[in-house]
Structures are given as C-alpha cells and as structure tokens.
Amino acid sequence: MHESEMEGIRARDPETDYLQDAYIAGDMTTDEMIAALDRHYKPQVKRSHESPCETAARLRAEMGIELKEGVSKPLPKAAYDEMWGEDQCPSAPTRD
Template structure:
C-alpha cells in the first residue's frame, strides 16, 4: 500500500469522523500501546551500548562551574558562539 493511497484512505475516514470521535480514537490508540517509555538515564545507557561508548570515572563527574561560566561568556545574546571573545 503506497503512502499516497494510505493518505487518501485517512482523509476519507477523517471526513466522516467528528472531532470528538477523532480525539477518542487517538486516545484509544495511545492507551493500547504498551508503555515503552524509558528514563533519560536508560536512554543514555542504551545509546552508549549501541555505539560502544563507555563512561570512565572522569566522564561521570560533573564539570566545574568555571567551564560553564567560560562557555556562556563566549556566547552572544542570540545564543550563537562568538570566537572573538
């Protein structure tokens, strides 16, 4: 089934459904799916494993405040980096 054909089917179906019914269908489809959410920590762990990256003890420690202060000092008002600073 091509995406164009599928799009036509969806449009045809939506023309016969009220907004209330559409919201109900969307809610029903959302609640039918199993909960596959993961925490940000789990996502980071999964991506590290996928790409073969491991955290060293050094990488696990937060950077000192001075690093962030320097980074923000080198940023312009619009958020872009200003290497001249």
C-alpha cells in the first residue's frame, strides 16, 4: 500500500500518527495496523453509546467528584420564573 492510499486516515492524534508512520515505513502489516487502531479507538466508540447520565457519572468518577444529596432534584417552576423574570415578560398571545 502506498502513502497516497493511507490518506483515508485523518485522525490527528500522536498514537494514530505513530501507527500510520510505522505502517508506511513497512514496520507493520495491514492486519497489525487494523488491530492497533481497533485497540486505540474501541474505548472511544464504546463511550459514544453511553447515555448523557452515564457519561456524566463516568466523568464524575474519573475526576473524583461526588454529588451532594438532592442535587439531581429539579428546581420548582417558581425558581425558573424568578431566574428569567417571568413576571416582567409580557404574556404570550392567546388564541380566541
């Protein structure tokens, strides 16, 4: 495979650059290149299937952040009204 055939790989990170350079130099076979890229990218692909709550929980765990009790409870409507000045905004038009 020539260098021009490798142009499909455009991920810009040091690991991918290293693998691509090793492949072009003939230091690894196509199968080795595919296996190495799979090992490198599979954790990232697996994460894309996480729900937003799972991602937030994983990131909190990685950073050692603990939620305080009651943090996940939604605010009451009055809190949003106060925050956005609901009483100061003109009311929405109504249908007759």
